Amino acid sequence: MTQANPISSAIALIAQHRVAAVLIFLLLFPLIMPYEALALNILIFGLYAVGFNLLFGYTGLLSFGHAAFFGVGSYLTGITIVHFGLPWWLAIVAGTAASGVVGLLIGFLAIRTRGIYFSMVTLALGQIVYYAFYKAERWTGGENGLRGVTVEEINVFGLTLDFVNPLTKYYVLYVFVALALWLVSRILASPFGAVIESIRENENRTAACGYDVARAKLLIFTLSAVICGLAGALRALHLSIVPIDSLHYLLSGQAVMMCLLGGMGTFFGPFVGAAVFLYLEDVATSFTTHWMAIVGVVFMVFVLFFPKGIWGTLVQRWQRWNNHSVVTK
Amino acid sequence: MSEPILVAENLSRRFGNFVALNNVSCTFRQGQLTAIIGPNGAGKSTFFNLLTGAIAPSQGKIRFDGRDITGIAQHEFARIGIAKSFQITNVFKQLSAHENVRVAAQMRASRFDFLRSRASLTAVSKNADTLLERVGLAALGKRLAGELAHGQQRSLEIAMALASEPKLLLMDEPTAGMSPEETSTMMSLIRTLSTERTVILVEHKMKLVMGLCERLIVLHHGELLAEGTPDEIRANAEVRRVYLGQG
Numbered sequence: 001m002t003q004a005n006p007i008s009s010a011i012a013l014i015a016q017h018r019v020a021a022v023l024i025f026l027l028l029f030p031l032i033m034p035y036e037a038l039a040l041n042i043l044i045f046g047l048y049a050v051g052f053n054l055l056f057g058y059t060g061l062l063s064f065g066h067a068a069f070f071g072v073g074s075y076l077t078g079i080t081i082v083h084f085g086l087p088w089w090l091a092i093v094a095g096t097a098a099s100g101v102v103g104l105l106i107g108f109l110a111i112r113t114r115g116i117y118f119s120m121v122t123l124a125l126g127q128i129v130y131y132a133f134y135k136a137e138r139w140t141g142g143e144n145g146l147r148g149v150t151v152e153e154i155n156v157f158g159l160t161l162d163f164v165n166p167l168t169k170y171y172v173l174y175v176f177v178a179l180a181l182w183l184v185s186r187i188l189a190s191p192f193g194a195v196i197e198s199i200r201e202n203e204n205r206t207a208a209c210g211y212d213v214a215r216a217k218l219l220i221f222t223l224s225a226v227i228c229g230l231a232g233a234l235r236a237l238h239l240s241i242v243p244i245d246s247l248h249y250l251l252s253g254q255a256v257m258m259c260l261l262g263g264m265g266t267f268f269g270p271f272v273g274a275a276v277f278l279y280l281e282d283v284a285t286s287f288t289t290h291w292m293a294i295v296g297v298v299f300m301v302f303v304l305f306f307p308k309g310i311w312g313t314l315v316q317r318w319q320r321w322n323n324h325s326v327v328t329k
Numbered sequence: 330m331s332e333p334i335l336v337a338e339n340l341s342r343r344f345g346n347f348v349a350l351n352n353v354s355c356t357f358r359q360g361q362l363t364a365i366i367g368p369n370g371a372g373k374s375t376f377f378n379l380l381t382g383a384i385a386p387s388q389g390k391i392r393f394d395g396r397d398i399t400g401i402a403q404h405e406f407a408r409i410g411i412a413k414s415f416q417i418t419n420v421f422k423q424l425s426a427h428e429n430v431r432v433a434a435q436m437r438a439s440r441f442d443f444l445r446s447r448a449s450l451t452a453v454s455k456n457a458d459t460l461l462e463r464v465g466l467a468a469l470g471k472r473l474a475g476e477l478a479h480g481q482q483r484s485l486e487i488a489m490a491l492a493s494e495p496k497l498l499l500m501d502e503p504t505a506g507m508s509p510e511e512t513s514t515m516m517s518l519i520r521t522l523s524t525e526r527t528v529i530l531v532e533h534k535m536k537l538v539m540g541l542c543e544r545l546i547v548l549h550h551g552e553l554l555a556e557g558t559p560d561e562i563r564a565n566a567e568v569r570r571v572y573l574g575q576g
């Protein structure tokens with residue numbers, strides 16, 4: 001009588017090995033996309049949204065300055081390649097590390113505030129980073145962006161890969177995304193992951209339980225910046241240039257939209273949100289320059305009728321159905 | 330007489346020009362169940378918040394176990410052995426009852442470790458099970474805390490407070506908003522808890538604490554009005570005038 005439903009046990013297996021499931025999906029992802037560049041974009045912005053979700057969905061802190069980390073990751077990767085001739089992989093490390101440092105600084109200033117003030121402080125500090133890079137034209141190319149981040153071929157363990165081929169590029173960047181997703185999953189499953197969720201639920205109670213809330217916030221802020229910085233670093237290699245809008249606050253807003261669209265506070269939701277957002281943008285721009293209007297309408301429908309987002313709603317439906325079938329068994 | 334566990338020395342707290350608590354000194358003894366009582370606006374909650382570290386005193390000192398703890402951070406309180414349950418229920422609503430207690434118990438084992446697996450802390454999880462059973466919620470561990478009845482949420486909060494293995498437990502109106510049945514369950518729980526550790530209650534309903542506590546502290550207009558055994562307090566003319574006289 002207690003024979004498990006095969007669908008239900010398959011889903012449970014996926015949930016248990018969420019990183020593996022996501023990685024298998026992303027491995028096949030370019031095959032179902034109309035062209036590789038879109039798959040690459042979704043891969044990169046999916047990671048960006050996942051990093052942002054650590055702070056927004058899991059800790060309950062709404063930052064409006066995350067473009068700063070994405071952009072710093074991008075620029076520092078570009079600058080170390082263009083001006084210092086660093087090998088591509090070391091440039092990625094440099095870009096990601098730089099985002100971590102900027103995240104630590106901005107986080108240190110921002111976590112003193114709460115609610116809307118936190119959002120405003122992160123927005124303001126993000127804008128400061130934007131103007132600093134905008135003005136440092138000698139290093140960053142200013143308004144024109146940083147050009148010449150060209151990596152034509154790469155050597156991996158004695159193997160020479162053609163980095164201009166978009167599919168090869170996808171699978172090289174995929175390795176970095178895989179590592180980052182594994183790290184995020186580790187963080188969420190860790191004792192510290194339980195602490196950040198408690199902070200989201202009730203900050204005062206978390207402090208009364210004996211946790212230093214300010215320190216926990218600073219740590220997760222920095223980790224979130226590192227993940228978003230890595231996404232930025234990968235984008236510099238993908239585009240071969242670093243456009244100035246990598247640091248623009250519109251990009252900070254997009255992270256919020258992607259998380260809400262896909263489902264904040266779920267592991268895979270931000271990726272789904274990024275995919276839907278970028279796919280819609282891609283389809284809509286082919287017949288209108290006002291693609292934002294279309295994306296905006298879709299976004300509003302989801303916020304109004306599916307506040308848990310696409311993935312969040314699916315997860316919730318499944319949980320309900322599963323609980324129901326357990327009860328009626 | 331037993332050793333003092335918590336000592337308040339000339340505690341004052343001002344909010345702007347308003348003096349919520351004025352020069353209150355008193356001693357809480359180890360193992361004794363004490364209640365802080367007083368009419369509305371007497372400064373009970375302010376006193377509670379000072380003793381549990383939610384706010385710092387404007388003047389005065391607090392000593393715990395012989396150590397000056399005035400002005401230390403809120404999160405230090407749970408670590409040195411002072412736990413509290415809030416007046417307004419404060420649980421992690423979107424987390425399961427078990428996870429609520431597990432997080433509270435985890436504090437002693439791991440706080441900032443972000444690479445280890447949570448599931449590897451089996452002792453913490455078992456500890457949470459024991460605590461849930463203790464407060465009568467063993468069967469409800471998987472339910473979301475927000476879905477529990479009011480009285481159950483209060484019990485959950487006490488399990489969370491106990492998770493830090495406190496020497497001293499402070500409770501702010503533990504029976505507020507409870508039905509008569511829930512109140513009597515809570516009273517017997519408090520009675521059991523007080524045999525194992527020092528408990529301080531803040532309570533509005535005087536009748537409730539008269540039969541329960543060994544010692545009472547009466548606040549009025551932010552000042553210490555009287556302290557003593559329930560019989561002494563009952564006989565105190567001042568207390569009768571400001572408090573009992575009101576009905």
